[in-house]
Amino acid sequence: MHELLQYNNWTIEQHSWDSSHESDIEQQLTFSNGYICQTAHFEEFYSGPQRLCTFINGIEHPILNLSSISVRLHDERLDIANWQVKKFYRCLHKNQPTLERHFTATSPKGATLQIKSKRHLLETKEVMVIGPNGEQLGIKSIKDAITLSTYAGFDLVMINPNGNPPVCKVMDYNKYKYQNKKKQKENIKKQREANLDMKEYRLSVSIDVHDFDTRVKNSSKYLQKGHKVKASIRFKGREMAHTELGKDVLVRFADALSNVAVVEQKPTLEGRNMTMILMPKKEK
Numbered sequence: 001m002h003e004l005l006q007y008n009n010w011t012i013e014q015h016s017w018d019s020s021h022e023s024d025i026e027q028q029l030t031f032s033n034g035y036i037c038q039t040a041h042f043e044e045f046y047s048g049p050q051r052l053c054t055f056i057n058g059i060e061h062p063i064l065n066l067s068s069i070s071v072r073l074h075d076e077r078l079d080i081a082n083w084q085v086k087k088f089y090r091c092l093h094k095n096q097p098t099l100e101r102h103f104t105a106t107s108p109k110g111a112t113l114q115i116k117s118k119r120h121l122l123e124t125k126e127v128m129v130i131g132p133n134g135e136q137l138g139i140k141s142i143k144d145a146i147t148l149s150t151y152a153g154f155d156l157v158m159i160n161p162n163g164n165p166p167v168c169k170v171m172d173y174n175k176y177k178y179q180n181k182k183k184q185k186e187n188i189k190k191q192r193e194a195n196l197d198m199k200e201y202r203l204s205v206s207i208d209v210h211d212f213d214t215r216v217k218n219s220s221k222y223l224q225k226g227h228k229v230k231a232s233i234r235f236k237g238r239e240m241a242h243t244e245l246g247k248d249v250l251v252r253f254a255d256a257l258s259n260v261a262v263v264e265q266k267p268t269l270e271g272r273n274m275t276m277i278l279m280p281k282k283e284k
Contacts, residue, residue, distance in 0.1 A: 002028050010095045017088035017103065019081055023049045029090070031097040033121040036142065040092065040099055043117055044069045048081035071115070076107045078115070083107050097121050127158070130169040139165060198228040198277070203253060205233065205245045212249075216256045223260045223280045232275045243269055250276045 004021055005028060006013040012029060029040035038054045071078035080103070088103040102116040129137040129145045132154055140148070145168055149156040155173035158166055199222050201215045219229045231253050233246040250267045257278060265277035 005029075010093065012092045012094070014088070014090040017080070017085045019048050022046075025090075026050055029092045029099065031092055031094065031099060031121065033097055036121050038119075038121065040090065042080075043119065044071045044078055044115075046081055047079050071113070073107065073111045073113055076109060076111055078105060078107075078113060080105050124166055126165045128163060128165050128167045129156075130159075130167065132170050132172075137170075197226075198230055200230040200232055203231055203233050203246075203249050205235070205239050205242070205249060207249060212253070212256075216253065219253075219278070220257055220260050223257065223278065226280055228264065228280070229257075229261065229278045230275055231278065232273055235272045235274070240272060243274060246274045250274065254278060 002021065002025060004014055004016060004018060004025060006015065014025060014029075026039045026041050031038060031040070036054065039050075041050045083105040086104045086106070090099070090101040092099050098118060098120045100116075100118045102114070104112060104114050106112045124142070126139050126141055127145050129140050129148065131137050132152070137148070146156050149170045152170060154170045156168050157171055157173055157176065158168050160167035199219075201219055203212070203215065215231075219231075223229055231250055233249060235243060235246060239246070247267045254261070254263050254276065260281055261278040262281050263276065264279040265275070267274050267276045
């Protein structure tokens, strides 16, 4: 029994944080599904003393370290051994078995993070195992699947927890995380290029010659830098009855830029807005 823990029929709760007791509390909150036994160590980086233990029935030594997540805010890495912690809560649900945790942490530079985590030990005896090259290795017990991946020098990663049985793959998890992170960066870059490299120029049904020519000139410069241009018109009041006038303005705008641009999206009416997208003309 620990003074920081509240013991109930099916839960053990912790409502305050004291780093000097962390190692003991992690051991007190050890939980198991009958096949895997795990202490309540943090998933994210923690520089203080803790018990990083995950055991599999029949295997003498701990084989997994789940504290490999690095949480960063700008240039600071979350480490609650050195950050100020408030509203700390951790609860072991013994009948599920699930460990949940949430808290607010403030870094030495004043940055604040709210962390919520929930760890659940899968209640299943068997899993479908896929090899590192995509080959089907068949249905195996959790113990055999982890033993197989460990002796092969790989990790066992669950890729479909909802399967019947759940599906796991033998892989290099660090490489998998790196590839996923790289792919996410590429997708973000593509999305950013699609969104940020487009400038909108607003026209009107009654736009005068000077304003029209100024927008053509500015759009031409932007298109020649390799970016897209969106031209838009918002119809006001009775102008909605004569949307063809707005279309004529957009078509005239495209014609004025035909030497540097082609129409990617023809004038399209959505509600009171009509938009057209121009893209740079490819050099032959």
